[in-house]
Amino acid sequence: MKANCWMGRNTVEVREVPDPRILNSRDAVVRITSTAICGSDLHLYDGYIPTMKKGDILGHEFMGEVVEVGPKVSTLKVGDRVVVPFPIACGACTSCQHGMYSVCENSNPNAGMAEKLMGHAPSGIFGYSHMLGGYPGGQAQYARVPFADVGPIKIEDDLPDEKVLFLSDILPTGWMGAEMCDIKPGDTIAVWGAGPVGQFAVASAYLMGADRVICIDRFPYRLRNAERAGAETLNYEEVDVLDALRDMTAGRGPDACIDAVGMEAHHPVPAMYAYDRAKQAARLETERPYVLREAIMACRNGGIVSVIGVYGGMLDKFPMGSLMNRSLTLRSGQCHVQRYLKPLLNKIRKGDIDPSFVISHRMRLEDAPRGFEMFKNKVDDCNKIVLTP
Structure with a gap:
């Protein structure tokens, strides 16, 4: 065959x-x-x-x-x-x-x-x-x-x-990503990644009762696809995502954040991107975890970070202090x-x-x-x- x-x-x-x-x-x-x-x-x-x-x-x-x-x-x-x-x-x-x-x-x-x-x-x-x-x-x-x-x-x-x-x-993956957010009526959900899994996470969040879904990516056609699924969108090459999410949520942050990107994330700041890209290429870490870091920092106090993007091993500079001190819940899984x-x-x-x-x-x-x-x-x-x- x-x-x-x-x-x-x-x-x-x-x-x-x-x-x-x-x-x-x-x-x-x-x-x-x-x-x-x-x-x-x-x-x-x-x-x-x-x-x-x-x-x-x-x-x-x-x-x-x-x-x-x-x-x-x-x-x-x-x-x-x-x-x-x-x-x-x-x-x-x-x-x-x-x-x-x-x-x-x-x-x-x-x-x-x-x-x-x-x-x-x-x-x-x-x-x-x-x-x-x-x-x-x-x-x-x-x-x-x-x-x-x-x-x-x-x-x-x-x-x-x-x-x-x-x-x-990818449909069950997007659904599980939204399900892990414990969505309640009125919730605002942020989704990093407007690829197919992110698009299904957007659609799933709305089916589960989310009031707003905000999707973050950099490719205009992917952002248009997320908008067709009902999302508000942010192009992370044009705005500071953390500032924009604060503005969109009256300073509170999204109720839950979904990482639908995983280990090969991109970052608009050349120095940040070069740091993790070099360590990944040298196999000193296996991930480029920009999205995971940002999702943790963006999520409201007491909120949920749901990880459905694929990770393979070890990552650097994980914001454990933010996760612990702000009572965040991290959920993940294939x-x-x-x-x-x-x-x-x-x-x-x-x-x-x-x-x-x-x-x-x-x-x-x-x-x-x-x-x-x-x-x-x-x-x-x-x-x-x-x-x-």
């Missing part, structure tokens, strides 16, 4: 690779009909996530048709149309039983690698380094899906792929996608949200290398790319 493979920093290639096969009685094999390039894929592309190996198949947002099932998979049959969540979860461990699927205790066969960096291991993730399981990803014609009796959700109506594909990751599949599918069916609004480009799988460059460099107002194998 054909698959998009990581070949080194800033290099991916679509190559012929062996077809996946059933390895465990709870596996399924899915013929992929739609897959996508995610912003967190760029962390792999840029070389900031450790334990990648040449030839690894990328991609964790995918859906398709079941073509084979293991003998212990009773919930799926050949021919079923499914969306596959990006975290791989067993459904039986303590974490899964508490709905915390992205920290499943049984799905990461390389837990020891992650423990060296993180203390404890999260779940396995499709196409996202050997530290997170070494599972081949979904930017391919076929994928093996472990624990197929737990993860995939069947799409049993005629909803097109583009309306349901993002149940695999999304527990399985928890949200049915509720969000129901919202799509009811017309509460149409996730396809984030799609800007559609390409063949063979065009994935060009797609990665477009997405990374924001060419042609690239917001979200869907690939068709």
Whole structure:
């Protein structure tokens, strides 16, 4: 089959690779009909996530048709149309039983690698380094899906792929980011990052009852997308974000702040950007945490900072004094996608949200290398790319 493979920093290639096969009685094999390039894929592309190996198949947002099932998979049959969540979860461990699927205790066969960096291991993730399981990803014609009796959700109506594909990751991620804010009527929420996850966080915050949502980015087309989702916007290259948020909230600050950017944030002050960029390039820290620092400083006293942007390891100059002295709550996590599949599918069916609004480009799988460059460099107002194998 054909698959998009990581070949080194800033290099991916679509190559012929062996077809996946059933390895465990709870596996399924899915013929992929739609897959996508995610912003967190760029962390792999840029070389900031450790334990990648040449030839690894990328991609964790995918859906398709079941073509084979293991003998212990009773919930799926050949021919079923499914969306596959990006975290791989067993459904039986303590974490899964508490709905915390992205920290499943049984799905990461390389837990020891992650423990060296993180203390404890999260779940396995499709196409996202050997530290997170070494599972081949979904930017391919076929994928093996472990624990197929737990993860995939069947799409049993005629909803097109583009309306349901993002149940695999970015729609639940944006929803969870807003949910962690404990939104109450009248609240003001600030969202850093107007990419697809940030746009879904904006839409989710309004669906949960927020009165105002303010979105911060620097690319005009992304800010326009956030405005279409209902947000007020700030271009951080044109204003001082902390001052602007104080002015917009009568000096109080947002009730909650969402970091939808993560480890490769940009900063308009050259000296600040150079400091973290140099340390990151030298592997003295793994993150550029400007957004996280700013979100903590901006949030009102007693507020919540919700972190859904991906971080990989260690960061410098964390404002712990602000967090502690002002009674802030910090919440974070890779999304527990399985928890949200049915509720969000129901919202799509009811017309509460149409996730396809984030799609800007559609390409063949063979065009994935060009797609990665477009997405990374924001060419042609690239917001979200869907690939068709």
